[in-house]
Amino acid sequence: DIQMTQSSxxxxxxxxxRVTITCxxxxxxxxxxxxxxxxxxxxxxxxxxxxxxxETGVPSRFSGSGSGKDxxxxxxSLQTEDVATYYCQQYxxxxxxxxxxxxxxxx
Amino acid sequence: xxxLVESGGGLVQPGGSxxxxxxxxxxxxxxxxxxxxxxxxxxxxxxxxxxxxxxxxIYYADTVKGRFTISRDNPKNTxxxxxxxxxxxxxxxxxxxxxxxxxxxxxxxxxxxxxxA
Numbered sequence: 001d002i003q004m005t006q007s008s009x010x011x012x013x014x015x016x017x018r019v020t021i022t023c024x025x026x027x028x029x030x031x032x033x034x035x036x037x038x039x040x041x042x043x044x045x046x047x048x049x050x051x052x053x054x055e056t057g058v059p060s061r062f063s064g065s066g067s068g069k070d071x072x073x074x075x076x077s078l079q080t081e082d083v084a085t086y087y088c089q090q091y092x093x094x095x096x097x098x099x100x101x102x103x104x105x106x107x
Numbered sequence: 108x109x110x111l112v113e114s115g116g117g118l119v120q121p122g123g124s125x126x127x128x129x130x131x132x133x134x135x136x137x138x139x140x141x142x143x144x145x146x147x148x149x150x151x152x153x154x155x156x157x158x159x160x161x162x163x164x165i166y167y168a169d170t171v172k173g174r175f176t177i178s179r180d181n182p183k184n185t186x187x188x189x190x191x192x193x194x195x196x197x198x199x200x201x202x203x204x205x206x207x208x209x210x211x212x213x214x215x216x217x218x219x220x221x222x223x224a
Binding site: 032034036042043044045046049087089091094095096097098099100101 | 142151152153154157166168169202207208209210211212213214215216217
C-alpha cells in the first residue's frame with residue numbers, strides 16, 4: 001500500500017498568511033494526487049486533482065504543485081473560510097489512501 | 108444539483124449487520140463509478156470500497172474485505188453497502204462519493220454507524 005504522509009497534523013495561522021501544506025508519498029505516484037478540504041461537521045470537498053488542476057468553483061488563492069513523491073497545497077492570503085482540515089489522497093494504485101490531514105487553526 | 112443522501116446508519120451490536128444506502132440525483136448515476144469512504148470519530152479518511160458504473164469491477168479495502176459488500180441499483184439510482192460481522196473499529200461516518208478516475212469528485216453528507224454493545 002502507498003503511505004501518504006502529511007508532515008504537520010496542525011498549525012496556527014493568521015488571516016492573510018500564505019500557507020503551504022505538504023504531502024509525501026511512500027513511492028512515486030506520478031501526479032495522481034488530489035486535495036480535499038473538510039470543515040467541522042461537513043463532508044470533504046474536492047479542491048484539486050492531478051496534483052495541480054483546480055476544481056470549478058474553488059478560489060484561485062488555492063494551488064497545488066509537486067511531482068514524484070512530494071506535493072504541496074498552497075493558499076495565498078488565508079481567509080476565514082479556509083480554516084479547515086486538508087487531506088491529500090493518492091490514486092495511483094489501490095487501495096486508495098489518504099494522508100492523516102493537516103488542520104489549520106487561527107492564532 | 109448533484110445530491111448524494113446516505114441513510115441506514117445507527118447503533119449496531121458487535122458481530123451484527125447493517126445495510127447502508129446512498130440515494131443519488133442530479134446526475135446520470137448509471138454512468139459513474141461510486142465509492143464508500145469512512146471516517147472514524149475525530150480521525151482521518153479511509154477508503155472502503157469501489158464499484159464501477161455497471162458493477163463489473165469492485166474493489167475493497169483489506170480491512171473490510173470478506174465482511175462488506177458494495178452493490179448498486181442503477182434504475183433506482185441507489186448505491187448500497189452491506190456490512191456484516193461488524194467490529195468496534197468499524198464505527199465511523201460513512202460517506203458515498205462519486206468516482207472521477209479514482210478521486211472523489213463529490214461526497215454525500217454521510218451516515219453514522221456506531222458499533223457498540
